[in-house]
Amino acid sequence: MNELTLHPVGRIHSPFREKFGIPRQPGLIPDVRMRLELLPPWDVPEAVTGLEEFSHVWLIFGFHAVARGQARPTVRPPRLGGNRRIGVFASRSTHRPNPLGLSVVALEEVRLVSGRAELWLRGGDLLDGTPVFDIKPYLPWAESLPDARGGFAAAPPERSPVVLAEAAEEALARDAELAALRKLIVDVVAWDPRPAYRAGATDERVYGVRIGAHDIHFRAQGDTLCILDIVPGESAHE
Numbered sequence: 371m372n373e374l375t376l377h378p379v380g381r382i383h384s385p386f387r388e389k390f391g392i393p394r395q396p397g398l399i400p401d402v403r404m405r406l407e408l409l410p411p412w413d414v415p416e417a418v419t420g421l422e423e424f425s426h427v428w429l430i431f432g433f434h435a436v437a438r439g440q441a442r443p444t445v446r447p448p449r450l451g452g453n454r455r456i457g458v459f460a461s462r463s464t465h466r467p468n469p470l471g472l473s474v475v476a477l478e479e480v481r482l483v484s485g486r487a488e489l490w491l492r493g494g495d496l497l498d499g500t501p502v503f504d505i506k507p508y509l510p511w512a513e514s515l516p517d518a519r520g521g522f523a524a525a526p527p528e529r530s531p532v533v534l535a536e537a538a539e540e541a542l543a544r545d546a547e548l549a550a551l552r553k554l555i556v557d558v559v560a561w562d563p564r565p566a567y568r569a570g571a572t573d574e575r576v577y578g579v580r581i582g583a584h585d586i587h588f589r590a591q592g593d594t595l596c597i598l599d600i601v602p603g604e605s606a607h608e
């Protein structure tokens with residue numbers, strides 16, 4: 371059994387509808403909620419019995435939106451400015467020999483809907499539609515390692531200051547559903563999703579991030595990121 375065929379046990383429903391803008395690790399946006407829909411035959415309540423006693427779970431998932439066959443022995447992680455190479459196995463790059471992701475997320479609720487189990491999660495870094503191949507409880511005594519060394523990513527990334535232009539404030543004021551996403555929108559921009567080589571350089575480009583059904587436009591103004599406006603998204607998915 372050297373080769374393994376994986377079948378999803380669940381699928382993620384996330385406000386992140388495209389890769390651009392998703393935080394680069396779980397927990398950076400602790401409030402963001404996601405639903406993990408379990409798929410038959412693993413959607414039965416028995417499969418999650420006892421899981422509700424855990425506060426966090428590990429998800430093993432597929433980077434399904436990454437083009438296949440692009441893995442290389444070295445990668446240029448954004449945290450190194452995108453210009454220093456390290457080994458793929460020293461990175462959390464999505465371009466890997468086997469496109470598997472690993473994220474620890476908060477488990478808010480195990481819910482039964484018409485007899486089918488679903489997990490409500492917080493803090494994920496996952497794209498909408500992500501296939502989940504396994505779910506395991508997080509074991510704090512074994513897996514919380516406060517003395518561990520964090521290599522080139524020892525410290526958490528830095529947040530950028532964010533301001534909202536008048537058009538963005540107006541869009542939020544017009545739409546209560548959108549207003550509920552205000553913190554999420556600001557958090558996504560604050561973690562500066564621009565390619566690493568742009569941050570720090572003069573960058574006049576307007577970027578768009580899709581959150582839920584909305585496109586958020588932003589631009590750098592020195593070290594500050596300005597949300598220019600928020601408009602209805604042009605397509606439901608990337």
Ligand code: SAH
Binds near residue numbers: 392462497500
């Ligand atoms: N915590 C995970 C992911 C790290 S990379 C791990 O270490 O394995 C994080 C990036 O993965 C996000 O910024 C997002 O752009 C990307 N991503 C999330 N879900 C994805 C998916 N289903 N397909 C491709 N890329 C995805």
